[in-house]
Amino acid sequence: GAVVSQHPSRVICKSGTSVKIECRSLDFQATTMFWYRQFPKKSLMLMATSNEGSKATYEQGVEKDKFLINHASLTLSTLTVTSAHPEDSSFYICSADPGRRNTEAFFGQGTRLTVV
Amino acid sequence: AQSVTQLGSHVSVSEGALVLLRCNYSSSVPPYLFWYVQYPNQGLQLLLKYTTGATLVKGINGFEAEFKKSETSFHLTKPSAHMSDAAEYFCAVSDNNKLIFGAGTRLAVHP
Numbered sequence: 001g002a003v004v005s006q007h008p009s010r011v012i013c014k015s016g017t018s019v020k021i022e023c024r025s026l027d028f029q030a031t032t033m034f035w036y037r038q039f040p041k042k043s044l045m046l047m048a049t050s051n052e053g054s055k056a057t058y059e060q061g062v063e064k065d066k067f068l069i070n071h072a073s074l075t076l077s078t079l080t081v082t083s084a085h086p087e088d089s090s091f092y093i094c095s096a097d098p099g100r101r102n103t104e105a106f107f108g109q110g111t112r113l114t115v116v
Numbered sequence: 117a118q119s120v121t122q123l124g125s126h127v128s129v130s131e132g133a134l135v136l137l138r139c140n141y142s143s144s145v146p147p148y149l150f151w152y153v154q155y156p157n158q159g160l161q162l163l164l165k166y167t168t169g170a171t172l173v174k175g176i177n178g179f180e181a182e183f184k185k186s187e188t189s190f191h192l193t194k195p196s197a198h199m200s201d202a203a204e205y206f207c208a209v210s211d212n213n214k215l216i217f218g219a220g221t222r223l224a225v226h227p
Contacts, residue, residue: 006159032213043206043217044160093159097213104150105213107159 002028004096006108013084013115021079021111023094029074030096034105035067038091050077084115118143118211122218129225135194137221139181139207142188148210149190151181153203154220160206166190177201197225 003026013019023033031052036044048069049057056069066088068080077096081088091112095105123138141147148167152160164175171183181192190207202225207218 004159034214041222043219044215046214046216049214091157095160095215104162104165104210105215107152107161109159110157112157 002026002096002098002106004094004106004108006094006111008111009109010112011114013113015085015115016083018080018082019084019113021081021092021094021113023077023079023096023108025075025096025098025106028096028098030077031074031099032097032105033071033077034095034097035069035077035079036093036095038093038110040091044093047079081113084113086115089113089115118147118209118216120207120209120216120218122205122207122221124221125219126222126224129197129223131199131225131227132196135179135192135197135201135223137192137205137207137223139190139192139218140188141190141207141209143209149181149183150208150210150215151175151179151190151192152206152208153177154206155203163192163205197223199225199227201225 005024007022033050035047038044047062050069050071052071058064071077093110094108097105119142121140150165151163164173166173166183174180179194208215
């Protein structure tokens with residue numbers, strides 16, 4: 001099956017710093033990638049839809065200046081958490097859409113962000 | 117707008133017993149439906165999906181689900197639970213390729 005690599009798997013950062021999370025589709029091109037956030041023992045909440053070569057579309061309530069998304073190529077999207085605070089600590093998961101009919105998006109392994 | 121409701125945030129079964137995880141959806145268009153499994157601190161793995169065609173869908177690890185339009189349901193079943201099935205399970209509906217997830221059901225399997 002298709003592989004989506006997310007890096008890093010875990011990161012600890014200090015308050016006020018920025019953290020970049022990468023999402024790569026390893027064996028297919030993805031014009032669309034999705035970023036989700038998962039709170040402890042909660043479901044996944046869609047944060048934004050990332051489209052290659054254009055601005056990301058953010059869901060209501062998600063601060064676009066806080067969570068910067070760049071989809072620079074058909075195989076890479078990045079999420080940067082800027083000026084991180086402890087409340088940004090969470091599990092972030094990306095998915096990449098191959099864009100083929102009846103084919104689901106594939107998920108990365110997730111990134112556990114802890115802001116101290 | 118599409119939505120998903122998973123009844124029961126926790127389900128506990130004995131090893132070898134039937135697993136039934138419930139999912140109901142709301143959709144204004146014919147839905148694409150998915151079941152994913154998540155192990156601790158990991159991403160999501162697709163168990164199975166329904167797009168069109170046969171309403172009984174078989175997935176990996178012995179799981180299957182049946183799409184029932186009249187009941188707007190897509191319940192996940194497995195005839196005999198294994199200890200390795202203990203995980204979090206998410207039902208999802210596709211909304212223009214975005215996935216709308218249910219709240220999840222944590223499955224515990226005890227000896």
